[in-house]
Amino acid sequence: AQSVTQPDIHITVSEGASLELRCNYSYGATPYLFWYVQSPGQGLQLLLKYFSGDTLVQGIKGFEAEFKRSQSSFNLRKPSVHWSDAAEYFCAVGEKEYGNKLVFGAGTILRVKS
Amino acid sequence: EPEVTQTPSHQVTQMGQEVILRCVPISNHLYFYWYRQILGQKVEFLVSFYNNEISEKSEIFDDQFSVERPDGSNFTLKIRSTKLEDSAMYFCASNLRGGISYEQYFGPGTRLTVT
Numbered sequence: 001a002q003s004v005t006q007p008d009i010h011i012t013v014s015e016g017a018s019l020e021l022r023c024n025y026s027y028g029a030t031p032y033l034f035w036y037v038q039s040p041g042q043g044l045q046l047l048l049k050y051f052s053g054d055t056l057v058q059g060i061k062g063f064e065a066e067f068k069r070s071q072s073s074f075n076l077r078k079p080s081v082h083w084s085d086a087a088e089y090f091c092a093v094g095e096k097e098y099g100n101k102l103v104f105g106a107g108t109i110l111r112v113k114s
Numbered sequence: 115e116p117e118v119t120q121t122p123s124h125q126v127t128q129m130g131q132e133v134i135l136r137c138v139p140i141s142n143h144l145y146f147y148w149y150r151q152i153l154g155q156k157v158e159f160l161v162s163f164y165n166n167e168i169s170e171k172s173e174i175f176d177d178q179f180s181v182e183r184p185d186g187s188n189f190t191l192k193i194r195s196t197k198l199e200d201s202a203m204y205f206c207a208s209n210l211r212g213g214i215s216y217e218q219y220f221g222p223g224t225r226l227t228v229t
Contacts, residue, residue, distance in 0.1 A: 004156075032215060043118060044157075044205065044220035051215055090157060100145065100212050101170060104157035 002027055004093050006105035013081050014113050021076040021108050023091030033074040034092040034102065035065055044090065050074065061085070086112045116140040118221035120206050126227045127196055135191045135224045137206030146189045147207040147218060148181065150174075157205065163189065164212060196228045 003026045013019050025031055032051050036044040048059025055067040065076045074091060088109050092102040119138045127133050139146050148160040161171040163181050180192045189208075193200055203225050207218040 036220070041123075041222060043222045044207075046217050046219075049217070092157075100147070100162050100209075100218075101159040101172070102149075102157075102218065103159070104149075106154075106156045 002093060002103045004091050004103055004105035006091055006108050008108045009106070010109045010111065012111040012113060015083050016080050019076075019078045019081045019085070019110070021089050021091075021110070023074045023076065023105060024072050025074065025091075025093045026072065027093060032094040033065075033067060034094070035059065035063070035074075035076050036090045036092060037087050038090065039087045047076070047089075081112055083112045083114060086110055118206055118208055118219050120221040120224050122224060123222065124225045124227070126229065129198055129228055130195050133193050133196055133226060135204050135206075135226070137189045137191070137221055138187050139189055139206065139208030140219055141187070143208035143210050143219070145209050145212045146183070148191050149205045149207065150202040151205070152199075152202040160191075169212070196226075198228050201226055201228045
């Protein structure tokens with residue numbers, strides 16, 4: 001069965017510090033991988049996605065993620081966090097053979113301290 | 115920028131009552147989805163809908179649930195007889211085309227509380 005694990009429920013970083021949010025997936029074939037962000041009162045917004053090709057993908061708001069097949073990971077990174085990055089971040093995976101549905105992780109709540 | 119909207123933002127209902135959650139997808143999108151997130155748990159897929167038909171549904175989407183596109187703009191999720199365990203945040207999403215490579219645009223969610 002498809003599954004996504006985000007090991008960190010909460011993370012707190014200082015403004016200006018670097019950030020890495022972890023995501024591990026369990027999938028049989030080549031996955032389609034996504035990171036979404038949700039700010040309070042807002043919908044889920046797509047930050048970036050990986051389908052194939054270069055394993056380092058760039059997204060919006062200065063985020064990037066790296067696909068590592070050997071580790072079944074797709075960690076999200078940002079070199080310098082801004083206070084406005086405080087939100088909940090969701091990793092999700094999809095697979096063509098399973099239709100259009102996305103399978104989400106439990107989310108990581110990011111707090112930014114000044 | 116076009117966005118998916120959902121109403122109401124918060125719905126409180128008594129157990130056994132029927133509720134209808136409403137969504138207005140992005141106007142030119144053709145594929146529609148409902149997901150839900152029980153507090154503290156993962157976002158879970160419920161159902162996808164295309165061409166006035168359910169194209170895929172999860173085990174959660176039992177006979178108590180139904181979806182409908184009653185007109186050209188709204189997409190609704192009905193829960194016929196709510197249970198306490200239906201309390202969750204319900205997200206609507208849409209995309210222009212099916213296929214997992216096309217971004218799903220999500221609404222802000224409706225928080226359903228069943229008492």
